Amino acid sequence: MNPQFKLEKLQLSRCNMTDKGCSALTSALKSNPSHLRELNLSWNKLGDSGVKNLSDLLMNPQFKLEKLHLSDCSITEKQSLILTSALKSNPSHLRELNLSWNNLGDSGVKNLSDLLMNPQFKLEKLQLSWCNMTDKGCSALTSALKSNPSHLRELDLSWNNLGDSGVKNLSDLLMNPQFKLEKLHLSYCSITEKQSLILTSALKSNPSHLRELDLSWNNLGDSGVKNLSDLLMNPQFKLEKLHLSGYSITEKQSLILTSALKSNPSHLRDLNLSWNNLGDSGVKNLSDLLMNPQFKLEKLHLYDCGITDVSSLTQSLTNSKALQFLKELDLRDNNIGDSKQRLRDVIRDSNCVLRVDEDRSPNVPINHYISLNL
Template sequence: MTDEGCSALTSALKSNPSHLRELDLSSNTLGVSGVKNLSDLLMIPQLKLEKLQLSCCRMTDEGCSALTSALKSNPSHLRELDLSSNTLGVSAVKNLSDLLMIPQSKLEKLHLSECSITEKQSLILTSALKSNPSHLRELNLSWNTLGDSGVKNLSDLLMIPQFKLEKLQLSYCDMTDEGCSALTSALKSNPSHLRELDLSRNTLGVSAVKNLSDLLMIPQSKLEKLHLSGCSITEKQSLILTSALKSNPSHLRELNLTWNTLGDSGVKNLSDLLMIPQFKLEKLQLVSL
C-alpha cells in the first residue's frame, strides 16, 4: 500500500473503531496523511486496540512522534507495539517514554529493533520504564546503538524486583565486554522471570561470560532460550559457560553458539553436557566461523 491506500484504510476504520483488537500495517508506506489518519484513529476513546504492528513503514521521526503522541491519549488497552525499522528521533522517543510512564499504560511487548535509537535516547527510554516497570514482558532493542551507558541504565532497570521481563533481545547493540558484564550481572539479581535472552553480535569478554555463567547456575533461573551468536566467545570461555549449564541443565531448550571459537575442548565439554539426562535441549546451533 502507498500512503493513499493507508490513508483510505485508516480513515474508514475511524467510522467503526470499537471492535478492532489487532492492526498490522508492516512493510507499507505510511506517508504524512496515512500517519495523520492513523493517529486520529488511535485517539478515539472507543478504540480498544491491543496489538499494533508498524515495522518497516518508512516513518520518519515526525511520523513516529505523531503516532506515539496519539497513543498517549488512549493508552489503557494497548498490549503490544512494534515500531521496528522506522526512525525514532528524540521527540518520538520522548513521547514513547511519556506513554510508558502513564499509570494506565499496560504495554507488555515493545519491539524497537533498528529504530536509530542512540545511547542518549536509550537512557530516556529505560528511565521511563523504571517508573512503571510491572507490565512489560518483552523488550527488543536489537540493532540500536545503546552503548555501554545505555546498557548500564537498562541494567539498573533489570534489577528492580517489580520488573518481570521474560524476553530480552539486544543483538547488534554495540556493547563491549563492560556493558555485557553490567547487564549479565544485573540479571543475576532478578533471574526468575527471564525465559529468552539474545546478546548476539556483541562482545562478551571474560567477566560477561562469568556473570552469565553465574546466572545460569542460580536455581531460580529458568532461562529457556539463549542466543550468543558472534559474541567473540573463546574456547576457554565456552568451557565456563557449558560447565555452568551442567549444574542447572533442566530448563534450557534452545542454545545458539554460532560464529564463536569453541574449539575441540569447548565442543567436548558441550558434548558431556548433552549426555546429561536432565538436559532437554531441543535446538542447538553451532555454525562454524
C-alpha cells in the same frame, strides 16, 4: 465498512501499501472501530497522511487495539510524535507495540517514553530494534519504565548503540524487583566487556523472571562470559532461550558456559552459538552436556562454528535421550565432510530437523539474513 464484519486480526505486511492505501484502510476502520484487536502494517511506506489517519483512528476511544506492528514503515521522528501523541489520548488497551526498523531517533524514543510513564498504559511487549537510538534515548526509555515497571514482559532494543549510560540505566531497571521482564533482546548493541559485566550483574540481583536472553553480536569478553555463566548456575535463573551468536564466544569460553549449564540444566530449550569459533572441543563440551538426562534442549544452532568433527555429537545423540527432545539441529557452514551422513542416519527416525547444507542465497546481505533468521 460492514458493521456485521467483526474482524479481530488484520495482517497487511509487505503489501506495497502507500499513504493512499493506508488512508483508505483507516477511513474504513473509523466507521466500524470496535472489534479489531491486532493490526500489522509492517514493511509498507505509510507516508505522512497514512500515519496521520492511523493516528486519528488510534485516538478513537471505541478503537480498542491491543497489538500494533509498524516495523520498517519508514516512520520519521516527526511522524512518531504524531503517533505517540495519539496513543497518549487512548492509552489503556494497547499491549504490544512494534516500531522496529524505523528512524525514530532519540527524540522519537523520548516521545514514546512519555507515554510509557502513564500508569494507564499497560504495554507488555515493546520492540524498538534498529531505531537509531543512542544512550540518550535508552536512558529516557528506561527512566520512563522505572516509573511504571510492572507490566512490560518483552523488550527488544537490538541494533541500537546504547552506550555506557544506556546500559547502566537499563541495568538499574533490571534490578528493580517490580520489573518482571521475561524476554530481553540486545543483539548487535555494541555492548562491551565492561558493559556486559554491569548487565549480567544486574540480572543476578533479580534472576527469577527472565526466560529469553539475546546478547548476540556483542563483545562480551572473558569477564562477561564468566559473569553470564555464574548467572546460569543460579537455580533461580530459569532461562529457556539463550542466543550468543556472532564471533564473541571462544573455545575456552564455551567450556565455561557449558560447565555452568551442567550445574543447572533443566530449563534451557533453545541455544544459539552460531558464528563463534567453538571448534571441535567446544562441540565436545556441548555433546557431554547433551548426555545429561535433565538437559532437554529442543533447538541447537551451531552455524559456522569451525566444526570439522561431529563424532562426539553423533555419539551423544546415539547414547542419550536427547533426541526425545531435540527438534532442530543447525550445523550449516561447517566442514564436517562425510560425517554428516552418519549424523543423518542417527537422526533419521527422530522428530529432529537436521540442517547441514548452506541454504542462504548469496544475494542476501549477511546482516539482513541474521536479523530475519537468527
